[in-house]
Amino acid sequence: MTPRFAATAVAHSNIALIKYWGKLPISGNYPAVPSLSLTLDALRTRTRVTFDSQYSQDEFELDGKRVLERPLQRVSSLLDAIRSLASLEYFAKVVSSNNFPTASGLASSASGFAALAVAATHAAGLNLEPAAISSLARACSASSARSIHGGWASLDAGADSANALDSGQNWDVVLIVAVTDPGPKAIGSTQAMIRCADTSPYFAAWVETAPVLFARACGALHHRDLDALGRCMEESTWRMHATMLTAVPAVVYISPITLAIINEIRSRRSASVPAYFTTDAGPHVKVLTMAEHAAAVRSWLTQIPGVTDTIICKPGPAAFVETPVTEGHTA
Numbered sequence: 001m002t003p004r005f006a007a008t009a010v011a012h013s014n015i016a017l018i019k020y021w022g023k024l025p026i027s028g029n030y031p032a033v034p035s036l037s038l039t040l041d042a043l044r045t046r047t048r049v050t051f052d053s054q055y056s057q058d059e060f061e062l063d064g065k066r067v068l069e070r071p072l073q074r075v076s077s078l079l080d081a082i083r084s085l086a087s088l089e090y091f092a093k094v095v096s097s098n099n100f101p102t103a104s105g106l107a108s109s110a111s112g113f114a115a116l117a118v119a120a121t122h123a124a125g126l127n128l129e130p131a132a133i134s135s136l137a138r139a140c141s142a143s144s145a146r147s148i149h150g151g152w153a154s155l156d157a158g159a160d161s162a163n164a165l166d167s168g169q170n171w172d173v174v175l176i177v178a179v180t181d182p183g184p185k186a187i188g189s190t191q192a193m194i195r196c197a198d199t200s201p202y203f204a205a206w207v208e209t210a211p212v213l214f215a216r217a218c219g220a221l222h223h224r225d226l227d228a229l230g231r232c233m234e235e236s237t238w239r240m241h242a243t244m245l246t247a248v249p250a251v252v253y254i255s256p257i258t259l260a261i262i263n264e265i266r267s268r269r270s271a272s273v274p275a276y277f278t279t280d281a282g283p284h285v286k287v288l289t290m291a292e293h294a295a296a297v298r299s300w301l302t303q304i305p306g307v308t309d310t311i312i313c314k315p316g317p318a319a320f321v322e323t324p325v326t327e328g329h330t331a
């Protein structure tokens with residue numbers, strides 16, 4: 001028998017209402033702007049990490065397929081940080097599955113790196129606070145820092161780790177995902193945001209104005225003012241996409257169906273059925289409303305040609321470990 005340390009963790013995806021888009025011009029993957037998100041119960045990644053003295057390299061399997069190159073390097077960089085903290089020299093096998101389309105703007109890297117950070121730190125025998133795990137995840141993919149927490153979370157500009165703001169259990173909001181095209185995105189968000197920073201004339205304005213919008217959104221969340229929060233979310237969405245559309249070459253994640261959904265929401269919402277949209281690095285649209293209006297809003301969405309699925313998401317839990325800290329541990 002060989003030394004072996006394993007753990008399985010589950011993390012839920014999060015969608016930013018106030019977007020992280022752009023990095024500080026220093027190493028370490030620090031966000032240039034503050035962001036505010038909701039962790040979602042219906043979208044999750046489950047990841048098993050096994051460190052084993054017999055492995056000769058890291059291996060990464062996602063949804064049943066072996067993954068190489070850049071995604072594997074990103075996984076290995078997080079494992080390296082954890083190996084160094086734990087003084088562990090073994091390579092690892094990482095087996096991960098998403099219950100939603102990967103790399104298509106549904107924040108799979110957020111839940112993915114959060115689940116990996118939790119599983120790998122536990123498998124390595126580290127007993128870290130959520131802030132330390134959030135920091136490890138952030139260094140690989142900043143949005144994943146927020147998925148360590150359940151409910152509402154924020155990540156300040158330049159911050160090491162995300163903040164847990166509210167469990168989300170006392171306010172019945174839902175985010176309804178209108179899935180349009182589950183195909184992978186043309187350009188990853190990391191490259192896209194670097195291109196926006198380097199080439200969009202609007203990027204400086206985006207960074208300069210983000211803190212005020214973030215503060216407005218946090219105030220709206222504090223007062224449970226859905227209308228104010230939803231409007232902040234839409235402003236952040238359009239400003240982020242403005243930097244994308246004005247990058248060279250332009251980064252275009254929105255599709256005609258994305259716009260059709262947005263137009264439908266704008267024309268059908270009312271004081272009695274409030275609904276607000278956002279869209280990220282992919283064509284899907286996420287709609288914020290109250291749980292009592294979820295069925296009505298879903299029926300609007302399902303009637304739009306090109307909407308292939310709708311997923312009603314409530315506030316989700318913090319990332320957690322499914323197995324004991326170590327198992328099959330035989331020296």
Ligand code: DP6
Binds near residue numbers: 110143191
């Ligand atoms: C549009 O967290 O994927 O979803 O730090 O380079 O891995 P990296 O970027 P990533 O960017 C997410 C961007 C977004 C907005 C958000 O989640 O805040």
